[in-house]
Amino acid sequence: MIRRASADDISGYVVNLQHFSTHDGPGIRTTVFLKGCSLRCKWCCNPETIAPKPELAFNLKLCIGVKECGRCLDVCPEQALHGLDSDGKVRVNWDLCTNCGKCVDVCPSKSLYHFGSAMTVTEVLAEVEQDSGFYGESGGGITLSGGECLMQPEFAAALLKEARSRGLHTAIETAGNVPWKFVAMVLPYVDTMLHDYKLTDPDAHRHWTGTDNRRILENFRRAYVEFSDIEFIARIPLVPGVNDDAAHIDTVLDAILPYANVSALELLPYHRFGDSKYGFLGRVYALEDFSPPPAELLFQLRDYIHDRFSQRQKNWDHHRESRAE
Numbered sequence: 063m064i065r066r067a068s069a070d071d072i073s074g075y076v077v078n079l080q081h082f083s084t085h086d087g088p089g090i091r092t093t094v095f096l097k098g099c100s101l102r103c104k105w106c107c108n109p110e111t112i113a114p115k116p117e118l119a120f121n122l123k124l125c126i127g128v129k130e131c132g133r134c135l136d137v138c139p140e141q142a143l144h145g146l147d148s149d150g151k152v153r154v155n156w157d158l159c160t161n162c163g164k165c166v167d168v169c170p171s172k173s174l175y176h177f178g179s180a181m182t183v184t185e186v187l188a189e190v191e192q193d194s195g196f197y198g199e200s201g202g203g204i205t206l207s208g209g210e211c212l213m214q215p216e217f218a219a220a221l222l223k224e225a226r227s228r229g230l231h232t233a234i235e236t237a238g239n240v241p242w243k244f245v246a247m248v249l250p251y252v253d254t255m256l257h258d259y260k261l262t263d264p265d266a267h268r269h270w271t272g273t274d275n276r277r278i279l280e281n282f283r284r285a286y287v288e289f290s291d292i293e294f295i296a297r298i299p300l301v302p303g304v305n306d307d308a309a310h311i312d313t314v315l316d317a318i319l320p321y322a323n324v325s326a327l328e329l330l331p332y333h334r335f336g337d338s339k340y341g342f343l344g345r346v347y348a349l350e351d352f353s354p355p356p357a358e359l360l361f362q363l364r365d366y367i368h369d370r371f372s373q374r375q376k377n378w379d380h381h382r383e384s385r386a387e
Contacts, residue, residue: 074217076181087233089202092190097178098213100239102272104348107336111209116178119342124173125151134165156344183221203231215244222251238278254293262313286321294324301332302355
């Protein structure tokens with residue numbers, strides 16, 4: 063007889079659990095950030111979630127120094143660590159590092175650490191349910207994010223299925239750039255899907271994210287139809303000079319308004335909160351010269367979106383009245 067895997071058997075790579083989230087679905091939520099992403103958005107604010115497995119990070123400010131410590135240099139098998147004469151602190155040769163983690167184990171100041179660790183379904187939900195008292199009154203629950211949470215479909219499905227069995231509302235945040243079979247594996251256990259329309263032009267999408275959007279748009283359209291009982295919330299990460307034009311907004315609205323289960327289009331204004339994490343990973347942030355969108359533009363676009371959704375409701379109400387006559 064084949065033994066069915068329990069929640070203790072199924073594990074995935076998790077970067078962080080964020081408590082008391084209010085922008086990742088309805089109510090107060092606990093957001094679980096998973097490792098792995100199939101896009102390379104130039105404005106990404108979570109670069110630590112892109113790689114599929116745990117990776118080394120280094121915070122120079124916390125380093126004690128080679129003379130005072132130096133333990134990491136002794137254990138690195140690739141000689142990827144060295145001291146710098148100017149300040150006596152450690153530096154990482156990122157080209158040589160293999161993320162083995164031996165330096166992390168011996169670093170007393172935690173200047174060397176890993177982004178991401180393996181967790182079981184049971185371990186994740188033990189943390190999530192610490193906030194269960196806030197879910198009931200607010201209509202909140204658990205949200206899987208990333209990275210791209212659908213890059214770990216077996217883990218995501220098992221986690222959401224178990225969460226539902228415990229009475230939790232479930233949501234995911236996705237960019238949709240995965241095989242359809244991954245989507246179909248997870249959505250049966252999802253109450254709300256938040257999904258990004260980053261750009262609608264395929265060439266522009268490839269320039270800014272590393273791939274075109276054909277598979278993404280088809281996945282979203284198919285999800286609306288085949289999972290009609292799910293609430294879908296479309297979102298645009300609004301980046302000035304990239305996708306903040308009226309034509310893009312209109313194209314997204316034209317794509318989603320025909321579907322009654324798409325309840326909203328939210329704008330997520332570009333921000334710089336993730337800049338420091340690029341340095342911790344030895345990378346350079348691509349959009350150094352970009353600024354958040356002006357408040358006036360956000361007000362205008364949100365008013366326009368509200369008017370389009372209101373017009374949709376009026377059209378449906380008029381259609382129902384006409385049929386009743």
